[in-house]
Amino acid sequence: MAQVVVLGAGIAGHTAALYLSKFLKKKDGHRVIVISPRPTYNWIPSNIWVGTGKMDRKKVVYDLAPIYRRIGVDFRQAYATVLYPEGTAENERPQVEFVYTDEVNRDTADRVEYDYLVNATGPKLNFEATEGLGPKAGNSFSICTDLHAVEAWDELKKIIDRARAGEKLRVVAGMGNGACTCQGAAFEYAYNVEHVLRENGVRDNVEVVYLTNEAELGDFGVGGMVFRQDGFETTSRLWTESLFRERGVHAITGAGVNKVEKGKLTYENLLGETLELDFDMAMLLPPFSGQPLAAVNKAGEDITSTVFNAAGFMKVDADYSGKPYEEWDSDDWPRTYQNPTYGNLFAAGIAFAPPHQVSKPRTSPNGTAITPAPPRTGMPSGVIARQVSRSIAALVKEGEDAPLYQASMAEMGATCIASTGNSMLDGTAAGMVMDPVIPNAKKYPNKGHRHPTRTRGEIGLFGHWEKLAIHYAFIYKAHALPGWMLIPE
Numbered sequence: 001m002a003q004v005v006v007l008g009a010g011i012a013g014h015t016a017a018l019y020l021s022k023f024l025k026k027k028d029g030h031r032v033i034v035i036s037p038r039p040t041y042n043w044i045p046s047n048i049w050v051g052t053g054k055m056d057r058k059k060v061v062y063d064l065a066p067i068y069r070r071i072g073v074d075f076r077q078a079y080a081t082v083l084y085p086e087g088t089a090e091n092e093r094p095q096v097e098f099v100y101t102d103e104v105n106r107d108t109a110d111r112v113e114y115d116y117l118v119n120a121t122g123p124k125l126n127f128e129a130t131e132g133l134g135p136k137a138g139n140s141f142s143i144c145t146d147l148h149a150v151e152a153w154d155e156l157k158k159i160i161d162r163a164r165a166g167e168k169l170r171v172v173a174g175m176g177n178g179a180c181t182c183q184g185a186a187f188e189y190a191y192n193v194e195h196v197l198r199e200n201g202v203r204d205n206v207e208v209v210y211l212t213n214e215a216e217l218g219d220f221g222v223g224g225m226v227f228r229q230d231g232f233e234t235t236s237r238l239w240t241e242s243l244f245r246e247r248g249v250h251a252i253t254g255a256g257v258n259k260v261e262k263g264k265l266t267y268e269n270l271l272g273e274t275l276e277l278d279f280d281m282a283m284l285l286p287p288f289s290g291q292p293l294a295a296v297n298k299a300g301e302d303i304t305s306t307v308f309n310a311a312g313f314m315k316v317d318a319d320y321s322g323k324p325y326e327e328w329d330s331d332d333w334p335r336t337y338q339n340p341t342y343g344n345l346f347a348a349g350i351a352f353a354p355p356h357q358v359s360k361p362r363t364s365p366n367g368t369a370i371t372p373a374p375p376r377t378g379m380p381s382g383v384i385a386r387q388v389s390r391s392i393a394a395l396v397k398e399g400e401d402a403p404l405y406q407a408s409m410a411e412m413g414a415t416c417i418a419s420t421g422n423s424m425l426d427g428t429a430a431g432m433v434m435d436p437v438i439p440n441a442k443k444y445p446n447k448g449h450r451h452p453t454r455t456r457g458e459i460g461l462f463g464h465w466e467k468l469a470i471h472y473a474f475i476y477k478a479h480a481l482p483g484w485m486l487i488p489e
């Protein structure tokens with residue numbers, strides 16, 4: 001009989017909850033508990049469509065409680081605050097403390113014991129890292145949550161109306177800090193905004209700017225890609241540049257935004273210059289850090305730095321020796337996502353601490369780091385969650401020596417599809433497949449260190465259908481409807 005606690009109900013946490021409920025059934029005496037602060041699941045990749053008015057928010061957000069009730073998972077609407085991996089002086093069982101967020105119990109703290117715990121708390125959206133950044137400060141928009149995306153679309157509608165009335169305007173989409181990751185999402189938003197403006201007949205009146213901390217377009221936080229298409233070799237840089245050139249999107253690269261005000265942002269570039277850019281609307285992603293979770297040992301001492309890295313991400317079986325960037329290796333990336341100090345702690349999705357950057361680290365002459373943080377994409381988050389769930393089930397059923405399941409990002413592919421429109425005939429997509437996510441020089445000594453044909457970029461209606469299919473398939477899976485296990489992550 002095991003009690004497994006999952007922190008977070010995003011792509012990784014919800015996937016873990018689904019698999020754990022299958023592998024460790026309630027009828028066999030096992031208990032799976034999900035702790036997450038919102039009552040809903042948000043399929044984040046489709047927030048792009050919400051933020052451009054192509055999809056209603058209700059289609060990307062679903063109530064968790066009925067799903068968990070049906071599959072026998074306990075749900076606490078709460079956020080975790082402290083881990084006690086050694087138990088406490090009063091109770092030697094490992095525990096996690098949390099604070100309720102639901103109407104009835106709001107702000108009440110409680111604890112629950114665990115045999116195994118999966119930390120899938122995703123990113124803290126660290127808007128505070130840049131002065132004036134984000135919806136709360138009121139100067140820029142975001143699409144990181146469904147509610148942020150609704151606000152972004154409300155503003156974009158106003159831009160369309162003003163442009164229709166003849167005003168000349170500028171929309172900026174991109175990264176709100178030199179240390180941001182998730183460039184694919186900002187690229188996708190810029191691509192969609194451009195399409196929506198054209199669709200509304202106001203494109204000539206609105207300049208679209210993609211502002212990024214990537215030193216060159218197409219880096220995407222994965223150091224760029226080499227694509228092979230129709231027997232020719234090209235790069236993600238050329239591919240992205242030509243996509244933007246065709247659509248008249250102006251790109252600013254190597255930019256570390258350090259201040260956002262009403263209608264104006266300030267950034268430093270890789271030459272060390274401080275520049276300003278006026279805008280009428282800006283959608284700027286925040287940098288990510290880990291959620292603020294603490295850890296305390298049996299003696300009551302703070303061991304947060306043992307369990308988490310300085311940015312708040314949980315340490316797992318990766319190489320954190322801090323060797324120089326030039327010396328890193330694909331084997332430095334984690335495989336099992338087990339915490340090295342406490343074997344019953346695992347991290348899945350964005351919550352795990354990556355060992356190093358993939359894009360080449362760059363600083364301005366003033367010492368400001370302007371370079372994408374390591375990639376944090378959704379597909380690996382789901383795959384990692386599935387493998388972690390399998391490992392926990394094996395440990396429960398076969399004992400402590402059971403071999404753990406693996407999911408290295410240096411051996412796993414991922415897809416990023418920037419798609420416009422949401423109907424079968426109206427839409428086009430720029431889709432990228434990278435396999436693996438982390439370049440693997442040992443397996444692929446060829447240029448780019450990824451699979452030479454599976455790593456590719458495609459533009460056209462087909463990718464759009466793929467994105468639509470992914471949306472509906474993953475929403476089906478998230479509901480744990482019959483046959484959900486057949487749908488891959």
Ligand SMILES: Cc1cc2nc3c(=O)[nH]c(=O)nc-3n(C[C@H](O)[C@H](O)[C@H](O)COP(=O)(O)OP(=O)(O)OC[C@H]3O[C@@H](n4cnc5c(N)ncnc54)[C@H](O)[C@@H]3O)c2cc1C
Binds near residue numbers: 182348416
């Ligand atoms: C606009 C956008 C578009 C994207 N498009 C794509 C795409 O096309 N393809 C792709 O592969 N990836 C995409 N991504 C990335 C993808 O969304 C993330 O990789 C994925 O959501 C990470 O999953 P996660 O479970 O780690 O984190 P999340 O999905 O962020 O889930 C974290 C969960 O933890 C909960 N939580 C937070 N704090 C606590 C706490 N203290 N205690 C308990 N629970 C907590 C949160 O409420 C949430 O439920 C996109 C991202 C964005 C922002």
